[in-house]
Amino acid sequence: xxxxxxxxxxxxxxxxxxxxxxxxxxxxxxxxxxxxxxxxxxxxxxxxxxxxxxxxxxxxxxxxxxxxxxxxxxxxxxxxxxxxxxxxxxxxxxxxxxxxxxxxxxxxxxxxxxxxxxxxxxxxxxxxxxxxxxxxxxxxxxxxxxxxxxxxxxxxxxxxxxxxxxxxxxxxxxxxxxxxxxxxxxxxxxxxxxxxxxxxxxxxxxxxxxxxxxxxxxxxxxxxxxxxxxxxxxxxxxxxxxxxxxxxxxxxxxxxxxxxxxxxxxxxxxxxxxxxxxxxxxxxxxxxxxxxxxxxxxxxxxxxxxxxxxxxxxxxxxxxxxxxxxxxxxxxxxxxxxxxxxxxxxxxxxxxxxxxxxxxxxxxxxxxxxxxxxxxxxxxxxxxxxxxxxxxxxxxxxxxxxxxxxxxxxxxxxxxxxxxxxxxxxxxxxxxxxxxxxxxxxxxxxxxxxxxxxxxxxxxxxxxxxxxxxxxxxxxxxxxxxxxxxxxxxxxxxxxxxxxxxxxxxxxxxxx
Numbered sequence: 001x002x003x004x005x006x007x008x009x010x011x012x013x014x015x016x017x018x019x020x021x022x023x024x025x026x027x028x029x030x031x032x033x034x035x036x037x038x039x040x041x042x043x044x045x046x047x048x049x050x051x052x053x054x055x056x057x058x059x060x061x062x063x064x065x066x067x068x069x070x071x072x073x074x075x076x077x078x079x080x081x082x083x084x085x086x087x088x089x090x091x092x093x094x095x096x097x098x099x100x101x102x103x104x105x106x107x108x109x110x111x112x113x114x115x116x117x118x119x120x121x122x123x124x125x126x127x128x129x130x131x132x133x134x135x136x137x138x139x140x141x142x143x144x145x146x147x148x149x150x151x152x153x154x155x156x157x158x159x160x161x162x163x164x165x166x167x168x169x170x171x172x173x174x175x176x177x178x179x180x181x182x183x184x185x186x187x188x189x190x191x192x193x194x195x196x197x198x199x200x201x202x203x204x205x206x207x208x209x210x211x212x213x214x215x216x217x218x219x220x221x222x223x224x225x226x227x228x229x230x231x232x233x234x235x236x237x238x239x240x241x242x243x244x245x246x247x248x249x250x251x252x253x254x255x256x257x258x259x260x261x262x263x264x265x266x267x268x269x270x271x272x273x274x275x276x277x278x279x280x281x282x283x284x285x286x287x288x289x290x291x292x293x294x295x296x297x298x299x300x301x302x303x304x305x306x307x308x309x310x311x312x313x314x315x316x317x318x319x320x321x322x323x324x325x326x327x328x329x330x331x332x333x334x335x336x337x338x339x340x341x342x343x344x345x346x347x348x349x350x351x352x353x354x355x356x357x358x359x360x361x362x363x364x365x366x367x368x369x370x371x372x373x374x375x376x377x378x379x380x381x382x383x384x385x386x387x388x389x390x391x392x393x394x395x396x397x398x399x400x401x402x403x404x405x406x407x408x409x410x411x412x413x414x415x416x417x418x419x420x421x422x423x424x425x426x427x428x429x430x431x432x433x434x435x436x437x438x439x440x441x442x443x444x445x446x447x448x449x450x451x452x453x454x455x456x457x458x459x460x461x462x463x464x465x466x467x468x469x470x471x472x473x474x475x476x477x478x479x480x481x482x483x484x485x486x487x488x489x490x491x492x493x494x495x496x497x498x499x500x501x502x503x504x505x506x507x508x509x510x511x512x
Contacts, residue, residue, distance in 0.1 A: 040095070046075040049098050054112060061172035073133070078170050079124050082132040090126075114394025116171070117304075119456075121163055125170070130162040152480030164478040164491075165300075173305060195332035198507045201250060203408065206501075208331050213265045216255040217501055218408045223248060225346050226353065228429050229465035233355055234362040239426045240465045245434040248346045252501040253339065256399040256410045257418060258324065260308030263316070266324050270294025292327045295320060295487040299479050304493055306395045312416045312496040314396065318448050318470055320487040321419050321497045328499065335502040338421040341449045341467075342439050343500060348452070348464045350407040355463040357405045357413075358385050365459035379459075386414030386462055392455035396494075413453055413462040416496035420449040424469035447472065454494035470495075 039045060047056055059065055064073035080094065081087045101107075114120055137150040153160050192207035192214065207214045228243040229236045271294040295316070302315040316324075321338060328336040339347070350357050358381055363369050365382045367390070379390055385405070387397035392415075399410050422428075422441025432439055441449065447469040453462035475492035476484050489495070 037091075040091075041074065041076045041080075043075050049095075049102050055171060058171035058173065062168075062170055063172075064170050071133075073170070077133065078126070078129050080129065081126045082129050086128075111393050116167075116173070117394060118163060118167055120394075121167060122161065125161075125163055127161045130166075134162075148482075149480040152482075156477070159477055165480075195334070200508070201503065204252075206332060206334075208262075208265060208328075211265055213262055215259070215262060217252040218255050220248075220251050220253050220343075220347050220407055222250040223346070223351070225349055225351075227342055227345055227432070227465075229355070229463065233463070233465070235366070235368070235460040235463065236465070237467070239467050240429075242429055244429055244432040244436070246342050246346070246432070246439060247435060247437045248343060249438055250503045251339075251343060252503070253343070253347050253407075253409060254498040254500070255404075255408060256310075257312035257416055257496045257498045258321075259310045259399075260303065260313050261310060263313035263324060264308065266327050267295055270323075270327060271296075292323065292330065294323070294327075296485060298488040299481060299485065299490050300488075302488060302493075304395065310398050310400075311396045312411075314416055314493050314496050315489050316496075317472075317485070317487055317489055318419050323487075324497075325499055334507060335504065336499045337502065338419050338497060339500045340438070340440050341420045341422040341451060344412075344418065344420050344451045345464060347407055347409060348405070348412040350405045350409070352406070352464075355465070356382070356385075357464065358382065362460045362463060367458050368460055382459055382462075386453070387411060387455050388414045388453055388457050388459060388462055389455065390459070394455070396455055413464065414457070415455055416452075416494055417450045417454045417468060418452050419470075419495065419497040420451055422449040423447070424449045424467075450495060456494050 043056075059075075064078070076091075080090050115124075137153070138147060142150070149165055153162075153165075191212055192209060194207070194209050196204050196206045196217075198204060202219050204217050204219075205214050206217050224245060224247045226243045227246045229240040230243060231241065233240075270292050298315065300315075302313075303311075304314070325336045325338060348357070355361050360381055365372070365377060365379055367373055369377075371377075382388070383391045384403050386402060397411075397415055402410055402414070404410055405412055420441075423443070423445025424447045425431075425442045425445055428442055431442075450468040450470055451466070453466065471492075475489040477491050479485055479488075479490035484490075
């Protein structure tokens with residue numbers, strides 16, 4: 001049996017028709033896909049789904065909208081990779097996430113301010129997008145500071161991102177209280193003429209002569225406690241043991257972390273910004289601190305735009321904190337210093353042996369708990385004692401926002417982590433003997449101990465026995481200066497410090 005030529009022609013015609021239809025559909029799909037891709041990449045489309053009008057407003061005030069060249073940067077230019085499969089993948093996943101948020105989440109609960117920090121922006125801004133537009137890193141109008149920074153970037157491009165220095169370029173941000181040459185302490189109308197006089201071992205208010213600055217010091221009684229955490233404590237790490245019995249002598253500790261009011265006074269008297277050598281000498285001689293060197297200007301904004309005043313001072317290095325204590329000692333005639341690790345934990349526990357000095361345990365409050373992640377938990381108690389991830393809104397808090405621990409100290413477990421004087425050694429507790437008096441830590445090391453949690457941390461990191469340490473090199477990545485600053489961390493904004501005052505009978509004799 002054979003096929004007729006008529007049948008063959010008919011089949012050939014059908015094939016041509018099908019090929020043509022597929023080709024036409026391909027063209028229609030390509031045109032439609034490109035149109036959809038272009039339309040869904042417009043600013044108007046982004047705004048239709050995003051429930052964040054502040055972003056649009058700040059973008060129109062920023063350099064990516066209003067600039068000399070007239071170049072208009074779209075949302076997708078920064079918030080998606082520039083092209084290829086990465087672009088399509090990021091566009092799809094980002095779109096699905098945003099649609100889910102639009103349909104099922106309450107936009108009033110979003111913390112847009114926290115999402116504008118570097119930690120938040122890293123998930124939504126692509127370095128490849130920056131480089132696609134800014135191909136010439138050394139234009140003619142670049143300043144000397146910018147040239148040095150870009151040379152540093154060239155040498156460290158694997159670890160640095162453009163937003164390390166240019167975080168506020170895409171969206172305009174109001175600067176808040178950035179002037180480090182002006183102390184905020186003049187809000188207190190009283191001018192103190194002398195440092196506090198001590199008559200007995202009790203709480204007192206310290207005052208810095210010839211300033212408006214004062215703060216509370218709490219008398220911490222002598223006693224014994226077990227340093228470290230028991231093996232059964234949730235989220236415990238090996239560096240927190242073994243537990244040892246430690247005896248602590250009496251001392252005073254600041255009720256709150258050193259605030260910007262206090263630190264700016266130190267900067268005002270010792271800093272080098274905007275002063276001639278004669279001016280620096282005059283201020284030093286007036287206050288008797290001629291041997292104390294002070295901070296150089298920071299590379300970025302140490303206050304993060306959150307305001308200063310009574311918020312804890314942050315971004316200063318361990319060296320800077322030590323120099324502050326040295327300055328404070330000379331200005332008050334007392335011996336101020338950073339607490340030892342043992343003193344810090346003793347004061348933090350304030351006679352309580354559990355993970356916190358308040359009711360509840362880490363499993364009760366931690367988001368790491370599977371049950372809590374699904375159903376939530378009552379955090380009213382921990383919220384009243386500590387500024388941490390769930391209640392901080394992504395920034396430091398004021399002392400008035402929390403209650404005291406049994407010794408009368410505020411935010412020992414939250415707000416900012418705090419420097420201790422000790423070198424950090426992971427197995428240090430195993431080197432201690434039970435009954436040791438006032439241990440001062442290892443004789444040497446590379447990093448210093450940091451204790452307490454911060455506004456960034458989960459409740460499991462707020463445990464009284466939790467140990468941490470400085471990460472000096474990692475906290476200085478962005479700073480392009482050669483040499484890098486001795487005084488300021490460029491990449492750490494959740495560590496501060498509080499001071500202790502040593503007990504000495506001579507203090508009472510001097511005060512009589």
